[in-house]
Amino acid sequence: MYVEQLYTGCLAEAAYYIESDGEAAIIDPVRETEPYLELLEKRGARLKYVMETHFHADFVSGHLDLAKKTGAKLIFGPTAEPNYSSYIAEDGERFELGNVEFQLLHTPGHTRESSTYLLIDEDGKDSAVFTGDTLFIGDVGRPDLAVKTDLTKEDLAGLLYDSLQSKILPLSDEVTVYPGHGAGSQCGKNMSDETVSTIGAQRKFNYALQPMTKEQFVEVVTDGIAPPPAYFPENARINREGYQNIDEVMERNLKAIKVNEFESAIRNGALVLDTRDENLFENGSIEDSINIPLNGQYAIWVGSLIPIDKPLVLITEPGKEYESVLRLARVGFENVLGYLEGGFDSWLNSGNPVQMITSIEPVEMMNYVNNGYEVLDVRRSTEAEAEHVAGAINISLVELENKLHELNPENKYLIHCAGGYRSMIAASILLNNGIKNIINVHEGFDKIHLLPEVPLIAGKCPTMLRKEKLAKMES
Numbered sequence: 001m002y003v004e005q006l007y008t009g010c011l012a013e014a015a016y017y018i019e020s021d022g023e024a025a026i027i028d029p030v031r032e033t034e035p036y037l038e039l040l041e042k043r044g045a046r047l048k049y050v051m052e053t054h055f056h057a058d059f060v061s062g063h064l065d066l067a068k069k070t071g072a073k074l075i076f077g078p079t080a081e082p083n084y085s086s087y088i089a090e091d092g093e094r095f096e097l098g099n100v101e102f103q104l105l106h107t108p109g110h111t112r113e114s115s116t117y118l119l120i121d122e123d124g125k126d127s128a129v130f131t132g133d134t135l136f137i138g139d140v141g142r143p144d145l146a147v148k149t150d151l152t153k154e155d156l157a158g159l160l161y162d163s164l165q166s167k168i169l170p171l172s173d174e175v176t177v178y179p180g181h182g183a184g185s186q187c188g189k190n191m192s193d194e195t196v197s198t199i200g201a202q203r204k205f206n207y208a209l210q211p212m213t214k215e216q217f218v219e220v221v222t223d224g225i226a227p228p229p230a231y232f233p234e235n236a237r238i239n240r241e242g243y244q245n246i247d248e249v250m251e252r253n254l255k256a257i258k259v260n261e262f263e264s265a266i267r268n269g270a271l272v273l274d275t276r277d278e279n280l281f282e283n284g285s286i287e288d289s290i291n292i293p294l295n296g297q298y299a300i301w302v303g304s305l306i307p308i309d310k311p312l313v314l315i316t317e318p319g320k321e322y323e324s325v326l327r328l329a330r331v332g333f334e335n336v337l338g339y340l341e342g343g344f345d346s347w348l349n350s351g352n353p354v355q356m357i358t359s360i361e362p363v364e365m366m367n368y369v370n371n372g373y374e375v376l377d378v379r380r381s382t383e384a385e386a387e388h389v390a391g392a393i394n395i396s397l398v399e400l401e402n403k404l405h406e407l408n409p410e411n412k413y414l415i416h417c418a419g420g421y422r423s424m425i426a427a428s429i430l431l432n433n434g435i436k437n438i439i440n441v442h443e444g445f446d447k448i449h450l451l452p453e454v455p456l457i458a459g460k461c462p463t464m465l466r467k468e469k470l471a472k473m474e475s
Contacts, residue, residue, distance in 0.1 A: 003019075018100075030330055032062060033065050053131075055240045056236065060243060060329070076113060077089055082242075100119060129171060143160055177196065186232075250325060274290065276344065285428070294317075308333055359441070368439060374411055376426070
């Protein structure tokens with residue numbers, strides 16, 4: 001038996017390849033099929049199953065293309081109603097794979113059709129459980145993302161409690177837990193950086209698996225859930241209804257366009273998405289462009305900040321055109337008109353206007369604060385509550401465009417996040433909306449909090465707050 005986790009960092013998503021005696025299964029593949037086909041060829045295996053844990057909201061799955069290209073059986077759990085041919089399994093149904101078996105466990109809660117796959121080894125022993133978005137490392141799936149349902153998030157949280165109690169917690173401590181996501185995914189609240197664990201470790205350390213009543217579980221799991229990114233419902237719909245072949249999407253969207261065509265697209269309403277490194281962007285960019293670099297969770301932030309049907313034209317670093325377009329397609333962004341041939345240098349050499357952003361090192365920060373600059377912290381509220389610069393304004397990046405009215409265009413702002421990635425995105429948004437007196441702080445709070453001259457206010461981390469909440473409910 002062979003198990004490999006295939007982790008896609010920009011989505012914080014884990015797909016899985018499982019093989020036994022020349023037969024393979026793939027669980028929750030991302031949209032492009034090449035990595036899986038190459039792995040199958042390399043290992044000389046035949047793909048027997050493509051298994052989906054649920055209709056994903058945060059990315060477009062590769063389940064349809066992969067099943068069509070290989071002839072594998074496409075499997076969903078009970079209550080799934082896809083608009084294409086697939087096999088809807090029953091709760092507890094078993095599937096043979098070489099010398100091992102999978103048992104599908106229906107675990108509704110994150111969504112109604114959510115299911116996990118229990119892997120039973122050659123000796124008939126429970127070996128691993130592929131939990132999708134039902135159970136994460138240190139967290140559980142948020143219960144407010146289901147589509148086509150009349151259930152409230154409280155209803156779904158109650159179902160999730162029952163699923164965990166009846167299907168997951170009875171498993172042996174040594175069973176390996178392979179979740180669908182890791183830290184950075186917005187399918188949970190605050191999951192661990194780890195991407196593999198055991199039932200025993202989760203029983204001990206996961207806040208949602210501690211002894212509590214269903215009512216307590218519903219309260220703690222639904223507390224503090226941020227609104228889901230705008231693209232989530234559309235991705236769930238795409239995964240349920242079907243989509244265009246990824247090869248056709250790439251052929252259409254991966255198109256080099258010249259400066260005059262690029263300018264015309266902008267005049268006709270296209271948004272300029274600059275995927276270059278933030279340090280390149282600050283040294284020169286196109287006015288009204290938004291910088292979301294490839295070197296971070298690019299796809300997630302595009303989906304969180306840009307309408308999914310918005311026409312896009314891209315500025316990329318040389319050789320990054322394909323990656324920029326592909327990672328957009330992973331989250332259902334297919335309205336790409338092209339990328340600028342020759343990149344930013346073509347724009348610069350054409351004599352068109354450019355803008356620049358000033359950045360400083362954290363050690364310089366207090367000089368600016370003492371000269372009238374306000375600190376704008378664009379981290380999540382949970383990050384800021386744990387520790388923040390005294391007097392800082394906290395508006396998370398995902399909320400920034402809707403809260404611009406809280407900022408005064410006449411004021412001067414120092415912008416920071418945790419490490420510098422989100423703050424440059426925020427700077428580009430502010431410039432596009434007429435807030436020009438801004439300075440970006442390199443490396444963000446990761447370095448700021450180490451400086452003794454910067455006054456900080458410390459709070460409590462989300463894990464501690466949840467523990468206190470549970471303790472209060474129990475008392």
